Amino acid sequence: MRVAALERPLREEFPRLLRDGERACELEALRARTRRFADEHVRPRALEIDRRTGEDPGWFDWELVRAGAEHGMLRFLIPAPAGGEGGSPIHCSVVMEELCAACPGIALIFGAHALGVSPLLLGGASHWDGVLAELLDSERAGSPMLxxxxxxxxxxxxxxxxxxxxxxxxxxxxxxxxxxxxxxxxxxxxxxxxxxxxxxxxxxxxxxxxxxxxxxxxxxxxxxxxxxxxxxxxxxxxxxxxxxxxxxxxxxxxxxxxxxxxxxxxAETMIVLASSRPPVGAIATGIARGAYERLLAWLSEDPAARGLLERQHVQLVLASMEEEIHLSRQAYMDAATELDSGALGRVRSDPSVRALGHVPASIRRRARVRRWLASERARDATVALLHRTTSERALTRSLALSSLAKARGADVAMRVTGAALELVGLRAGPVRAELEKLWRDAKLTQIYEGTNQLNRIEVYRGLCHGETVNCLPPLHRAHVNADVPRHADLEAGTNGNAPQRPVVGTVVGAVGGRV
Amino acid sequence: MTGATAVERAELLETARELARRELVPRAAALDAGEQDVLATCWRQLAEIGLDRALLAEEHGGSGLSVSDLLAAIEELAAGEGGIALCVLLANAALATLPSEHAAAIPGGARWALVPVRSGAEATVSDGRLEGSVASALGAYGTEGVVFAVQGDRPASIAVAAGTPGLELARDEAQMGLRAAPAASIGLTGIDAHADLTQSDGASAPADAGGVLALLRAGTAAIARGIARRAYGMALEYAKARRQGGVAIIEHDAVSEMLAAMAVRLSCPLPAAAGAAAALAAKVAASDAAVASTTDAVQVFGGTGYMRETGIEKLMRDAKYCQLFPEPNWVAQDELMRLACD
Incomplete structure (x- = not known):
C-alpha cells in the first residue's frame, strides 16, 4: 500500500530545500526508477533472502545486484565525467529511502557500494579513468563489481x-x-x-x-x-x-x-562520514516508512484488523508515526542539502573542476596525463581546492547536521517498527514476519556509521558548542617516509630526487558531481 | 498449593539459578536455533527438579509450589534462557487449568502448553466440537499436548493430546523471539471438547480464564525481568572490559548512562502479581523495561552486539516477544483500563 502523503512530489515536500526545479525533477526521476526496482526485484525477495542468509550468511544474491545495476543503483554516485550520474548525498539519500522501505538489507548492498566509492570522490580525478571506469565497464558487460x-x-x-x-x-x-x-x-x-x-x-x-x-x-x-x-x-x-x-x-x-x-x-573520513550519514538517516527513514506502509495496509485490508482503524489509540499511533517519519525525512534532506549546496557546493562548481570535466576521456587516459593526475602535486592541488572552496567550520556544521539526521532517523526507525509490531501482535500472519524483519534491521542504524551516542557528540560539537573539527587535510604535508622511493620514482629510476616539472594550469580532482 | 517455606524457596531459587547458569546459558544458541533435542534435554532436567508441574499439589505428583514461588523460579530460568522459562510457564499454566485429577494423569516430564484462544476470532466451540485456527501459538510445537484456554462469553479449557485427529501443529519458522518455546500454527477440526482426558485424548474443564491469563501475564513479567537481568549483567561486564578512546567504555557517560538506566529499571519492584490488574501492569512494565534494557545492551556492545555470537541480540528479540505475549501491551493496557472502570 502506498501512503498518499508519501506520494507527494519531492519539490512539494521540500519547497525550501529543492528550489532548483531541474534538481527536483532529476530527483523525482531517480526516485521513480528506484521505486520500480524496489517493487519489481527487492520487495518480492526480501523475506526469502533474509531467511537464506540467516541460515548461511555467506550466501549472496548476485542476480539482485545485476538487476540493481540495470536500474542504475551502482552508478548514481560516480562522477559524470567518469561516465556515472554525478549524484550527491541527496541522490544517495533518495535511493536509500526507497530501497529501505522495501528491504534495508538489500539496500545496504548498494549503500555500502556507494560508501566504498565515496573516498574516491575526494581523491581527485585520477580515479575517474581507473577503478570508477572499471566499475562502469563491468556493469555494461553484465557482471557488475561491488x-x-x-x-x-x-x-x-x-x-x-x-x-x-x-x-x-x-x-x-x-x-x-x-x-x-x-x-x-x-x-x-x-x-x-x-x-x-x-x-x-x-x-x-x-x-x-x-x-x-x-x-x-x-x-x-x-x-x-x-x-x-x-x-x-x-x-x-x-x-x-x-x-x-x-x-x-x-x-x-x-x-x-x-x-x-x-x-x-x-580528515577524509570525517568528510566521508558527513556525506554518508544523511543517507543513513534516509535508510532509517525508509525502514520506518516501510513499517508504516505495511501497518496501514494490514489495518485497511486484513480481516483480522477489522475495526482497529476506528480506535483512537490506533489513530494516534499512526499520526505519531507520520509525524516522526516526516521529521526524520526533513532532517536528512536538510543535512544532504547543506552538504551539497553549502559545505561542498563550491567544490563542485569550481571552474577548475568544471574545466576538468570537459577534458575528453581519451586525453585524460593518456599515460602522461594519468601519471600527472596521480602525482603528489595533483593531490596537493585537490587539497588546495578544498581549502579554497570550503572551510572546516562549514564542514563541521555539515557533519553535525548529518549526525543529527542519522541519530534521529535511527531512533525513529526503532520506535516506528517497534510500535507497528506491537500493534499487529503475534498472530497477525505474514505481516508480522515483515515487521519483525524491519525491527531487526532498524537496530543496526543506531550502531553503524558511528553509534548514535557518537553522532550526538558531533551534534554537540558542531551545533551546540560551535566547535570546529579537523575536517580538512592540511594544506601542506611533509611526507612521512620521504626517504623511501615512490612508485613514480621507481618507474622514472630517480629514487625520488628527480626535478619536478612545473604545474601547468590548475587541473585538480573533483569531489564527485557533474560539470 | 501451600507454597514452600523460606528455606525451601531459597533452595529452589538457587537450584533454578544454577541450572540456568550451568545448563541453559551454554545451550542458548542451540535453543535459539530451534534444536528440538536440546530442548528435550533441558526439559528433562527441569522435570527432575519438579518445575514442569510446580503448581500441582504434592499428593497429585506435583511440587506444590505457590504461584509466587513459581514466578521467582521462572525469573531465574529466564536469566539463563527466556524461551525455556516460557515453556515452564506454559506447562504449569496448562496443568493449572485442568482439574487436578486430569493434570495428575499427565505423565511426569511430558511437556504440555497452554494456548489462549479468542472465541469467535480464532476458534469456536459448538456442539461439543472445537474448530478454528490459531497462528503462532508460542511453545505449542513439539508438545505432548495442548490446553486451549478459550476466552470470550463462554470460556472453556480444552485439553488435546498431540496426535489427536483434527489437531494440526505446524512449526512457525518465522518466530523471531523466545524460540526455545517453539511456536506452532494450529489447525482445529472437529476436536472433541467433552471427552475425559483419563479416558481418551481430550478433556474439558470449567475454566478460570481470568486466573490463567493472570498467571501468563505475571509469568511473562518474570521472564522479561530475567531477560533484562541477563542483559544488564552482560552489558556491564563488557563495558568494563572493552576499551575505546584509551579507557574502558564504562567510563564514557554515553555508556554508563545506559547501564545506569538498566540498573534503575531493575531496581523498581514489579507490582505484586496477585490479581488480574496487577498482573497486567506487571507484564506491561516489565516487558517495556526489558525491551529498553536489551536494546541498550546491544548498543553498549556496538557492532559486536548486533552479531549472533555474543547472544545479546537474542535477548533483544526475546524481550520484544514479552511485549507481545499473551497479548500486545496496548491490548493489555486496554484491559487494565476496562478493569479499572468495572
Missing part, C-alpha cells in the same frame, strides 16, 4: 570514526611503507560487502601509534596476494548484505592507489 569501505577494526570501532578518540585509541592495523607503495597488515571487521567487493577503500595508519596523523586511505584490489576474508558474520538483521572480517597479510598497494594523500585519512 565496492566496500573498510574502517572498523576489532579493537577500534568508535575510535576510528572520531579524531579525538583516534589519538587515544588502539589501532592495530598498519600500512608499512615499502619501495613503490605500502604493505597493509591487520584485520578489519564488520565490513559491509567486504566478502563480495572487488575493490575496497581501506583506512589504515602508516604509524599505528600516531594513527590520527598518519591514517591513510588505500584502494585495495581484493585479488591481491595476502588479502582474505576470514569470516562472514551472523547478523541480527540487514542480512542480505554480508558483513565480513577481512585479513590483510602484507598486502601490497602501489602508490598510485593511495586515495588522496598519505596521512590525510582522518
Amino acid at each position: 565496492m566496500a569501505c573498510a574502517i572498523t577494526e576489532p579493537e577500534a570501532g568508535t575510535d576510528v570514526e572520531d579524531p579525538d578518540l583516534l589519538r587515544r585509541g588502539r589501532i592495530t592495523s598498519h600500512a608499512r611503507r615499502v619501495p613503490g607503495g605500502f604493505r597493509l597488515s591487520g584485520t578489519k571487521r564488520f565490513i559491509s560487502n567486504g566478502s563480495v567487493a572487488r575493490w575496497i577503500t581501506v583506512l589504515m595508519p602508516t604509524e599505528p601509534r600516531r594513527a590520527a596523523e598518519t591514517l591513510t586511505c588505500f584502494l585495495l584490489d581484493t585479488r591481491s596476494e595476502g588479502f582474505s576474508v576470514s569470516r562472514v558474520e551472523h547478523k541480527m538483521g540487514q542480512r542480505a548484505c554480508p558483513a565480513a572480517e577481512l585479513r590483510f597479510d602484507e598486502v601490497f598497494v602501489p602508490d598510485e592507489l593511495i586515495v588522496g594523500r598519505e596521512g590525510d585519512g582522518a
